[in-house]
Amino acid sequence: MSLFELVRLAIHNLLRMRARVVMTAMGVVIGTAAVVILMSLGEGLQRESLRGIEQMGSLTELQVFPNFAPPGGAAPAGQPAPARRAVLTENVLAEFRKLEGVFGVVPQLRLEGGNMEMRVNRLISGGANMIGMPADQIDKLGYAVATGTLRLSPGTMVIGWRVGEQFFDPVNPPRYDPNRPFVPPRHELYGKTMSLILNKQAEDGKPVERVVRMRVVAVLKEAGNERDSTIYVPQNDLIDINQWFGGRRPNFTRDGYPQVIVRAATVRDAERLITLIKERGFQIFSPLEFIKQIQQTFAVIQAVLGGIGAIALIVAAFGIANTMIMAIYERTREIGLMKAVGASDRDVLLVFLIEAATIGLLGGIFGVLFGWLAGEAVSSILSGVLAQGTPPGGAPPDVVIMPGWLPPFAIAFATLIGLLSGLYPAVRATRLDPIVALRQQ
Numbered sequence: 001m002s003l004f005e006l007v008r009l010a011i012h013n014l015l016r017m018r019a020r021v022v023m024t025a026m027g028v029v030i031g032t033a034a035v036v037i038l039m040s041l042g043e044g045l046q047r048e049s050l051r052g053i054e055q056m057g058s059l060t061e062l063q064v065f066p067n068f069a070p071p072g073g074a075a076p077a078g079q080p081a082p083a084r085r086a087v088l089t090e091n092v093l094a095e096f097r098k099l100e101g102v103f104g105v106v107p108q109l110r111l112e113g114g115n116m117e118m119r120v121n122r123l124i125s126g127g128a129n130m131i132g133m134p135a136d137q138i139d140k141l142g143y144a145v146a147t148g149t150l151r152l153s154p155g156t157m158v159i160g161w162r163v164g165e166q167f168f169d170p171v172n173p174p175r176y177d178p179n180r181p182f183v184p185p186r187h188e189l190y191g192k193t194m195s196l197i198l199n200k201q202a203e204d205g206k207p208v209e210r211v212v213r214m215r216v217v218a219v220l221k222e223a224g225n226e227r228d229s230t231i232y233v234p235q236n237d238l239i240d241i242n243q244w245f246g247g248r249r250p251n252f253t254r255d256g257y258p259q260v261i262v263r264a265a266t267v268r269d270a271e272r273l274i275t276l277i278k279e280r281g282f283q284i285f286s287p288l289e290f291i292k293q294i295q296q297t298f299a300v301i302q303a304v305l306g307g308i309g310a311i312a313l314i315v316a317a318f319g320i321a322n323t324m325i326m327a328i329y330e331r332t333r334e335i336g337l338m339k340a341v342g343a344s345d346r347d348v349l350l351v352f353l354i355e356a357a358t359i360g361l362l363g364g365i366f367g368v369l370f371g372w373l374a375g376e377a378v379s380s381i382l383s384g385v386l387a388q389g390t391p392p393g394g395a396p397p398d399v400v401i402m403p404g405w406l407p408p409f410a411i412a413f414a415t416l417i418g419l420l421s422g423l424y425p426a427v428r429a430t431r432l433d434p435i436v437a438l439r440q441q
Contacts, residue, residue: 003350006347006350006351006354007354009351010351010352010354010355010358011358013327013331013351013355014355014358014359017323017327017330020323020326021323021359023319024316024319024320024322024323024359024363025359025362025363025366026363027312027315027316027319027320027363028313028316028320028359028360028362028363028364028367028414028417028418029363029366029367029370030312030316030367031309031310031311031312031313031314031315031316031363031367031414031417032309032313032363032364032366032367032368032370032371032410032411032413032414033367033368033370033371033374034308034309034312034371035306035309035310035312035313035367035371035410035413036309036367036368036371036372036375036402036406036407036410037309037371037374037375037378037400038305038306038308038309039302039305039306039309039403039406040371040375040400040401040402040403040406041305041375041378041399041400042298042301042302042305042306043302043401043402043403043406044379044399044400044401045298045301045399046294046295046298046301046302047401048399058142058263058287059267059270059286059287059288059291060103060142060263060264060265060266060267060269060270061141061261061262061263061264061270061286062261062262062263062264062270062273062274062277062284062285062286063259063260063261063284063285063286064088064096064259064260064261064262064277064282064283064284065088065258065259065282065283065284065285066086066087066088066256066257066258066282066283067085067086067281067282067283085281086280086281086282087255087256088107088256088257088258088259088260088282089252089253089254089256089257090252090253092256092280093105093107093257093260096260096262096277099273099276100269101264101265101266101268101269101270101272101273102262102263102264102265102269102273103140103142103263103264103265104137104140104141104142104261104262104263105140105260105261105262105263106133106134106137106138106140106141106260106261106263107133107134107235107252107257107259107260107261108131108132108133108257108258108259108260108261109131109132109133109235109238109239109242109250109257109258109259110129110130110131110132110238110258110259111129111130111238111241111242112242112245112246113242113245113246114198114199114200114241114244114245115198115199115200116130116196116197116198116199117196117197117199118167118194118195118196118197119194119195119197120167120187120189120192120193120194120195121192122169122170122171123167123168123169123187124167124168124170125166125167125168126166128163128166128229128230128231129226129229129230129231130230130231130232130233130238131230131231131232131233131238132232132233132234132235132236132237132238132239133152133232133234133235134234134235135151135152135153135154135234135235135236136152138150138151138152138158138232139151140263141261141263142263143220143221143223143227144220144221144223145218145219145220145221146161146219146220146221146222147190147218147219148190148191148216148217148218148219149217149218150218151217151218152217152232152233152234153217153234154234154236154237155213155214155215155237156214156215156216156217156233156234157194157214157215157216157217157231157232157233158216158217158218158219158220158231158232159189159216159218159219159220159230159231159232160219160220160223160227160228160229160230160231161219161220161221161222161223161228162186162222162228162229163189163219163228163229163230163231164186164187164188164189164219165184165185165186165187166184166229167187167189168184168185189216189219190216190217190218190219191215191216191217192215192216193213193214193215193216194213194214194215194216195211195212195213196211196212196213196214196241197209197210197211198210198211198212198241198244198245200244200245210244212237212241214233214237262277267288270286270288271288274286274288274289310413313413313414313417314417316363316417317417317418317420317421318421320356320359320360320417320418320421320422321356321421321422321424321425323359324352324355324356324421324422324425324426325424325425325428327352327355327425328352328425328428328429328432332432335348335429335432336432336433339432345430348426348429348430349426349427349429349430350426351426352422352425352426352429353419353422353423353426355422356418356419356421356422356423356425356426357415357418357419357422358418359418360414360415360416360417360418360419360421361411361414361415361418363414363418364410364411364412364413364414364415365411367410367414368407368410368411371402371410372402372407375400375402376400378400379399379400379401382399382400
């Protein structure tokens with residue numbers, strides 16, 4: 001018999017016992033839908049977690065810190081040996097710049113101690129995160145600019161997108177409405193001169209004030225992380241401010257920098273540079289490391305969730321096998337007649353396998369459809385609940401996402417389950433003696 005005739009015969013047999021086929025396929029539908037829903041939930045949770053990590057910073061940006069562990073020395077029992085001392089001196093920075101895949105190496109300083117207030121005309125702010133860096137290297141960070149030019153010079157500053165929201169007019173402060181989420185007014189600071197009011201106590205206990213004026217030459221585009229609330233100033237200007245507060249000037253040749261940003265050319269370069277820099281004894285913070293941990297964790301979670309759904313499919317497999325065995329008893333004379341008129345054991349085997357695989361295929365298709373509809377409903381409910389904690393203007397999280405590979409995988413897996421379930425009944429049908437089968441009433 002030709003394959004077309006075998007398929008036609010199998011479909012004819014399925015239509016004859018359609019009520020039983022529908023009941024059997026429902027088990028496959030439920031199992032496939034469970035696989036689709038659970039794995040889509042795992043995918044959605046993973047993407048939301050990764051989106052939150054990616055907002056921590058660029059994936060090509062590595063924050064490198066010194067390691068001040070004392071050289072040598074024995075470690076306490078049961079603890080690893082102490083790491084060697086690693087300081088971010090100018091020589092080390094020069095070595096970093098020679099590494100393949102490095103786009104830029106920018107040392108960073110932070111405001112140390114003291115009390116600072118910022119003023120722009122009548123607007124005041126209690127202070128902000130201030131970072132100093134070499135004036136000619138800020139472009140190596142690759143930050144996108146909303147207004148102005150990414151270039152520093154003495155007496156200038158580059159500010160993050162939300163720095164303007166930290167200022168307010170003390171004469172006409174913003175009003176709070178308890179019935180609405182508070183959205184701070186954003187003041188345009190580009191091109192304006194900002195006065196930094198520095199305060200400290202002198203040795204005799206009397207307060208001392210100093211005013212430093214700097215012009216805003218650029219406003220960065222919104223990044224969704226700490227950068228939005230940061231002020232960037234030339235390194236020498238911040239050294240001067242820190243020296244006024246602390247009374248000493250740092251020696252970077254001897255003591256090194258407290259932090260260095262290493263900007264990689266690509267994400268692949270960043271992965272390689274993390275390993276190279278760690279081998280030199282330095283500490284690194286990078287969103288890439290968190291992403292790898294998240295991916296490994298969710299790979300296990302998705303395997304568990306997919307396994308739970310697969311159990312339902314395996315249970316459905318017993319239903320398919322039972323249906324096909326019942327079909328053998330009901331069609332014993334028919335099988336004997338097929339063999340009597342020339343059908344081979346292979347033909348009988350293929351008919352039963354096609355019937356079982358078709359049940360799995362239909363169950364898989366409708367299971368994917370039902371799983372998608374159920375996933376959309378679950379996503380709408382969860383997104384509505386989680387949207388209550390979303391900042392104004394932000395998109396609500398989508399916690400159920402069906403990846404493109406999942407529908408064909410689920411359908412193919414359900415079909416395979418059906419095929420394997422029908423293997424034993426099919427082999428059993430081929431072993432029927434045609435003479436005995438024809439005598440069956």
